[in-house]
Amino acid sequence: MPPSSADFIFQPIFGNSIFLTKPVLLVFLSVIVAGTFFTLSARKAAIVPSKLQFAGESIYTFVRNGLGKDVIGPEFMRFVPFLFTLFVFILTNNVFGVVPFLQFPSMSHIGFPVGITIFSYIVYHYVAIKKHGLKKYLTDICFMPGIPKPVYLILTPVELLTYLVTRPLTLAMRLFANMFAGHLLLLVFTLGGEYLLTSGLIMKVLSLFSFSFAVGLSFFELGIQCLQAYIFTLLTALYIAGALADEH
């Protein structure tokens, strides 16, 4: 059976309640895993760090400096908890796609990316409105200063569309589509190998190639999953930085 979008629909785990399916369970698991990991790594904080503390702190430093300080600027410390939570949550959920036995990136269900996108959408608009006031913020978006008047006819709708529709849409779609496509890619090679196993002798040998491709692509997917978590957080940081900037 060729892989299709039907492979992303799971049966409920207990009885008929459609709430608790595998992706939802994975999201809960990701919260527990990330929470336990960072609690353990920060509990016995010492000047000479243990391996665990070192691992936890490098992730934190990466987000704080690479995504906070370098992108947002002097006011970055306010947003580090948000960015860090976002990064870790997306990362754990994505990496579930290649963890043996779990093997499903929960972000490949559009609902989860949409949820976190709504969160960052509210944050960057709220930050801008709080800093500039609603009126100035809207005029900044609609009428970018230093541009000849007739151009506003085209620019204003485009800018409005960018801020209100395109940004959240692409933010959610990018994460979802990457995870969806990645999982589908792995399915193609594993199901293809399985199909070849049921055919003749030569095909059985060829299925080895298919399976080893699936293993190789799993590592490629791991890279993509980390990259996507990074990019989602980076873009959120960029939008917050744009909201904090004096001139749009």
Add this chain to the structure above:
Amino acid sequence: MTGTLAIVGFGLSTIGPGTATGLIFAAYINGVARQPEARSILQPIAFLGFALAEALALFGLVLAFVLK
């Protein structure tokens, strides 16, 4: 012949991002070749650009599934 036109649409939608990814890495290689010490600065930018361009092709893939 059977199949859906959506797959052809996906094929068409990969042309743009494919070209874009090529251009991004061409620029990255050029930059590193001219100034090897700039590698660490250029690498994250190149990968950011790559991921942003690649996402467009994946939108095509998602639409190919949605518009079946």
